[in-house]
Amino acid sequence: MASGTEVRVLAVRNAARSGAGRLPSWFADEGITLVEVDGARAPDRPDGWAAVLLLGGGFLPDDDARAPWLPAQRALARRAVADGVPLLGICLGAQVLALAAGGTVRGAHGEPERGSCTVALRAEAATDPLFRWLPRRFPVIQNHRDQITRLPPGAVHLAANEACPVQAFRLGRCAWGVQFHPEADADRLLRWDEAALAGEGLDLAGLRERALAAEPASAAAARALVAAFAAVAREHAGSRTGVAAGPENAWNGARPPG
Numbered sequence: 001m002a003s004g005t006e007v008r009v010l011a012v013r014n015a016a017r018s019g020a021g022r023l024p025s026w027f028a029d030e031g032i033t034l035v036e037v038d039g040a041r042a043p044d045r046p047d048g049w050a051a052v053l054l055l056g057g058g059f060l061p062d063d064d065a066r067a068p069w070l071p072a073q074r075a076l077a078r079r080a081v082a083d084g085v086p087l088l089g090i091c092l093g094a095q096v097l098a099l100a101a102g103g104t105v106r107g108a109h110g111e112p113e114r115g116s117c118t119v120a121l122r123a124e125a126a127t128d129p130l131f132r133w134l135p136r137r138f139p140v141i142q143n144h145r146d147q148i149t150r151l152p153p154g155a156v157h158l159a160a161n162e163a164c165p166v167q168a169f170r171l172g173r174c175a176w177g178v179q180f181h182p183e184a185d186a187d188r189l190l191r192w193d194e195a196a197l198a199g200e201g202l203d204l205a206g207l208r209e210r211a212l213a214a215e216p217a218s219a220a221a222a223r224a225l226v227a228a229f230a231a232v233a234r235e236h237a238g239s240r241t242g243v244a245a246g247p248e249n250a251w252n253g254a255r256p257p258g
Contacts, residue, residue, distance in 0.1 A: 007237045010049045011036040012073060014057030014092055017191065021183035023053070026223060030230035044072035045079050050240075051086035051233035052076065054093025056181065060107050060146055061095040074100035080175060086232045087175040091144055094169075094177025101152035101171055109149060111163045112200060113142035115189060115207035116214040119167040119180060125158045130176055130228040131168065138221035139214035140180035141188060148179070174232055182222035186211035 009027060011020045011034050020036050027034040032050070039057075046052050054073065064070050077100040080087040089097040095105045116139050125131035148166040151157060159168035159178075168178045181188075189211055194204040211218075 005237070007032045007050045007234055008048075009034050009051045009053060009233055010042070010046070011053040011055060012039055012042040012076070012093070013037065013055050014039045014059075014067065014073075015055075018056040018058075018092075019183075020053070020055060021181075021188065022185055022222075023183045023226065026226045027230060030227060030234075032230050032233060039067060039069040039073060042069065042073060042076065044075040046076060046083060046085040046087070049085065050237035051088070051229070052080050054087070054089040054096055055183070056091035056093060056143075059092070061092060061099045061105055070096070077101070077175070081172045084173055084236070086229065086236050088229050089175075089177040090183060091179060091181060094179055095146065095148055097171060097175060097177045098148045098152055098155075098166075098169070101155070103148055103152040103155070104150035105146060106149045107146045109145075109147045112145040113163050113179075114192075114197065114200070114202055115142065116140070116186070116211040116218065117142045117161065117163070117180070119159045119161050121159050122157055124156050125168075128156070128158055128170060129174070129232055130170075130225055131158050133224045133228050134221050135217075139218045140182070140221070141184040141186070141211065141218065142180050143184075143192075144179060148177070174236070176229070178225075182225050185219065186215045 009032055013019050013036055020034060024034045059066050073096055077097045099105050118137055118139050120137045121131055147164050151166060151169055152171055156170045158170060161167055164179055170176050189208045192204060197204050
């Protein structure tokens with residue numbers, strides 16, 4: 001981008017405890033300002049933004065009674081896809097994208113995933129603008145019991161694991177959904193409810209220990225994903241202003257690992 005041109009990305013926060021985490025500092029490293037807003041204040045169109053992030057939350061993507069801003073968020077997701085505005089949906093945000101585009105999401109489906117879990121890339125990821133930079137297998141932070149059970153028509157399935165087959169997908173040219181949490185580090189588990197996890201037969205101390213052990217690899221994969229998405233956002237911002245995001249700005253001087 002040209003010097004002095006601010007690249008701004010909208011982050012929609014669906015729950016007070018499901019904010020952007022480490023993403024603002026990572027986007028700042030990439031020369032991008034992340035603007036976080038509550039779901040109730042978010043627009044239903046992506047106009048004026050270089051990209052959009054849809055963050056997590058503890059409800060289903062069509063739970064409009066509990067979260068009355070969800071219809072506008074689904075409209076925002078549909079419009080971003082239609083207009084070619086880069087979008088990254090995280091956990092609930094991925095489910096919002098899938099549902100808005102004609103996929104299916106089921107509540108309390110399959111095995112809950114909590115703490116550090118491993119996901120594996122599918123063959124389709126080899127040419128994806130984001131996922132081609134990631135290792136074939138990498139650890140991530142998970143915290144969900146709802147799942148995308150059918151992808152929208154035309155979606156590209158990018159990553160999976162046994163507990164949750166849809167871990168990542170792309171819709172259109174530049175909209176992605178990930179079931180896992182690249183914004184969350186191992187310290188996020190310090191805020192989790194030990195009694196609730198015990199009710200699921202899980203030991204919070206053990207979950208924390210495993211997440212801390214996996215943190216270096218988890219952070220590296222998440223950082224590469226964010227760097228790749230930031231490059232897509234800069235490219236889109238450049239196309240709107242007529243200024244190309246030249247190679248001197250790509251990846252903020254360092255390419256993600258291959």
